[in-house]
Amino acid sequence: MRLLVLLCLTALAGTALAEASAGCDPDGDSKAFNRCRVCHASAPGAADLSGPNLWNVVGRDAGTGPRYRYSTAVVESGLTWNEQSLREYLANPSLTIPGTRMASAPISDPDTLDAIICHLHTLQGD
Numbered sequence: 001m002r003l004l005v006l007l008c009l010t011a012l013a014g015t016a017l018a019e020a021s022a023g024c025d026p027d028g029d030s031k032a033f034n035r036c037r038v039c040h041a042s043a044p045g046a047a048d049l050s051g052p053n054l055w056n057v058v059g060r061d062a063g064t065g066p067r068y069r070y071s072t073a074v075v076e077s078g079l080t081w082n083e084q085s086l087r088e089y090l091a092n093p094s095l096t097i098p099g100t101r102m103a104s105a106p107i108s109d110p111d112t113l114d115a116i117i118c119h120l121h122t123l124q125g126d
């Protein structure tokens with residue numbers, strides 16, 4: 001548990017340390033991520049569902065996960081997934097990337113966004 005918190009804080013350090021310490025609790029966070037699980041696997045090597053596997057999503061260029069066939073909109077978005085771009089995309093997918101096939105409800109609650117993005121930072125490794 002303590003290790004996870006540390007990993008999470010380390011991952012966020014430099015970009016949003018204040019937000020990290022305020023909102024980063026990996027235990028609570030995986031609950032906020034439940035709304036994503038219907039479309040996204042998140043274990044290393046797990047098959048894509050209707051959306052791409054989100055293992056190692058933080059830090060990768062949009063539309064470059066292994067195997068998944070993305071919309072042209074995501075591939076050509078020029079985004080790299082970081083704190084800021086994830087926040088914007090999750091807050092309003094089709095406004096951030098017009099033409100994206102991700103049909104999830106916009107998330108406006110900042111605490112929920114913090115929790116989900118914190119959890120995404122824990123999905124890292126070989």
Ligand code: HEC
Pocket residue numbers: 033035036037038039040050051052054057061062063064065069070071072073074081086090099100101102103104105116
């Ligand atoms: C209704 C299904 C659905 C839900 C719910 C959903 N997504 Fe997605 N997501 C998708 C699809 C489909 C794509 C691929 C979009 C495209 O290619 O246009 C995607 C793409 C993404 C990407 C881009 C990944 C990459 O490799 O470039 C991220 C990040 C993402 N989703 C995060 C989330 C998170 C976090 C949640 C929960 C808050 C969530 N999604 C909820 C279907 C969904």
